[in-house]
Amino acid sequence: MEASKKAGTSIKVGELFERMPFTRRHLFVGIVLFIVSVIEAWENMLIIFLSSSIAADFHLTPVQEGSLIGSIYLGMIPGAYMWAILADKLGRRRSLMYSLLSFSVVSLVTPFSVSFAMMYTVRFIAGLALGGVMVSGYPYFEEMLPVKQRGKGIVYLSAGWPLGTLLALGAAGLFLEGDGLMAGWRGAIILSSLVGFWAFMIMKIPESPYWLAGKGRQEEARASIEYLSEGKIKLEPGQTVWVEAAEKESYFNIFRRRFLKLTSLQTVVNFAFAFGYWGLYTWLPTLLEQKGLSMSQSLVFITLSTLCQVPSYMVAAWLTGKFGRKKVMITFVALAVLSGFGFAYSANMVQMYVCNFALAFFSLGAWGVWNAWFGEIYPTSVRVSGYSFGAGAQRWANTLAPSIIGMVIGLGWAFNATVSFIQVFMVITLCLIAFIPEMEGKILE
Numbered sequence: 059m060e061a062s063k064k065a066g067t068s069i070k071v072g073e074l075f076e077r078m079p080f081t082r083r084h085l086f087v088g089i090v091l092f093i094v095s096v097i098e099a100w101e102n103m104l105i106i107f108l109s110s111s112i113a114a115d116f117h118l119t120p121v122q123e124g125s126l127i128g129s130i131y132l133g134m135i136p137g138a139y140m141w142a143i144l145a146d147k148l149g150r151r152r153s154l155m156y157s158l159l160s161f162s163v164v165s166l167v168t169p170f171s172v173s174f175a176m177m178y179t180v181r182f183i184a185g186l187a188l189g190g191v192m193v194s195g196y197p198y199f200e201e202m203l204p205v206k207q208r209g210k211g212i213v214y215l216s217a218g219w220p221l222g223t224l225l226a227l228g229a230a231g232l233f234l235e236g237d238g239l240m241a242g243w244r245g246a247i248i249l250s251s252l253v254g255f256w257a258f259m260i261m262k263i264p265e266s267p268y269w270l271a272g273k274g275r276q277e278e279a280r281a282s283i284e285y286l287s288e289g290k291i292k293l294e295p296g297q298t299v300w301v302e303a304a305e306k307e308s309y310f311n312i313f314r315r316r317f318l319k320l321t322s323l324q325t326v327v328n329f330a331f332a333f334g335y336w337g338l339y340t341w342l343p344t345l346l347e348q349k350g351l352s353m354s355q356s357l358v359f360i361t362l363s364t365l366c367q368v369p370s371y372m373v374a375a376w377l378t379g380k381f382g383r384k385k386v387m388i389t390f391v392a393l394a395v396l397s398g399f400g401f402a403y404s405a406n407m408v409q410m411y412v413c414n415f416a417l418a419f420f421s422l423g424a425w426g427v428w429n430a431w432f433g434e435i436y437p438t439s440v441r442v443s444g445y446s447f448g449a450g451a452q453r454w455a456n457t458l459a460p461s462i463i464g465m466v467i468g469l470g471w472a473f474n475a476t477v478s479f480i481q482v483f484m485v486i487t488l489c490l491i492a493f494i495p496e497m498e499g500k501i502l503e
Contacts, residue, residue, distance in 0.1 A: 099222025137189020157190025
């Protein structure tokens with residue numbers, strides 16, 4: 059939109075959200091998207107808890123079992139890039155809905171797999187479908203929240219991860235120990251696939267007014283703003299809303315000179331941060347076994363660690379609204395690093411528990427802040443593109459970390475050496491986040 063058209067009769071969408079009150083409509087949108095976040099975590103984690111049972115049924119080698127776990131994450135890499143383009147074309151709401159729905163349909167094929175090759179292919183395609191949930195959910199919610207509540211809201215949304223993980227643990231335990239037709243890993247996957255039909259609830263919330271304004275759909279943008287504000291934000295007749303437009307619509311705008319440094323920084327942060335988290339938690343049962351814990355003791359340990367993650371989001375949400383993204387994340391990552399090295403060199407079981415619980419608390423609190431932060435740093439025209447590229451880097455880490463950590467364990471590295479190696483990636487994260495621009499209290503472009 060030309061500057062002359064912006065003056066007088068036009069107003070920036072972000073300025074409206076700066077004075078928009080938080081309403082019950084925002085809460086409803088948040089509940090719908092929070093459950094989507096829970097489902098995403100459930101679907102990501104369930105295969106890990108079922109993998110031993112699947113491996114036994116299909117007589118898989120450890121390498122095949124590991125690659126099966128990684129298949130959905132490998133599919134989410136091209137899925138992230140594909141759905142980012144669709145989210146800019148179709149809108150945040152439709153891409154999120156289509157992604158979750160298509161995942162559910164594909165995932166339902168999994169229990170009927172007759173070979174490892176078939177199951178791997180199905181899980182890869184399921185990951186391709188799920189990529190849209192990963193890249194659309196957080197930017198969509200950010201574009202629906204008032205400026206003052208945006209950071210808190212996204213951190214609360216991130217709390218769906220530990221809840222989804224706990225539900226996946228519960229579903230795996232319930233079905234693997236149960237009897238009857240639906241017992242076993244097949245029943246657990248059927249249930250998790252059906253949960254994805256929550257996608258139809260997404261139809262009940264409006265499209266992002268930022269995206270609508272960017273596409274020139276003025277009436278729909280006005281209606282979305284009025285819906286979210288419960289009529290408290292009223293535009294004058296003929297008044298239009300606008301967002302910063304890209305010179306040319308293209309996914310590759312995030313690599314142009316204006317965004318290249320930002321894209322490079324956030325991509326490395328996403329890879330290193332995900333490697334530091336995923337590299338540890340995918341091999342935690344094995345690492346705990348090296349410290350003398352049985353498999354059942356390890357699962358209890360992991361469950362308690364996951365429970366420590368829930369209050370971390372609450373604390374991080376409160377702090378980020380008070381002190382901003384950068385200060386809170388630097389503090390949480392620094393404390394996660396100290397806890398991680400403490401876990402690596404713990405002298406007894408008490409120290410090991412305390413340090414790991416602290417690591418779970420600070421690392422997941424930092425993730426909540428990061429989910430809010432790196433979805434805000436790009437303007438609307440490239441927000442999902444930038445977010446998807448960073449999310450793709452996370453999935454590369456999810457795919458590579460289990461293999462790399464498995465290799466160093468296979469080389470005979472001791473517990474403390476392996477955990478310390480993983481913590482190096484957290485140190486890299488700590489060093490780079492200082493260069494990301496603060497977004498607390500700023501309107502979205």
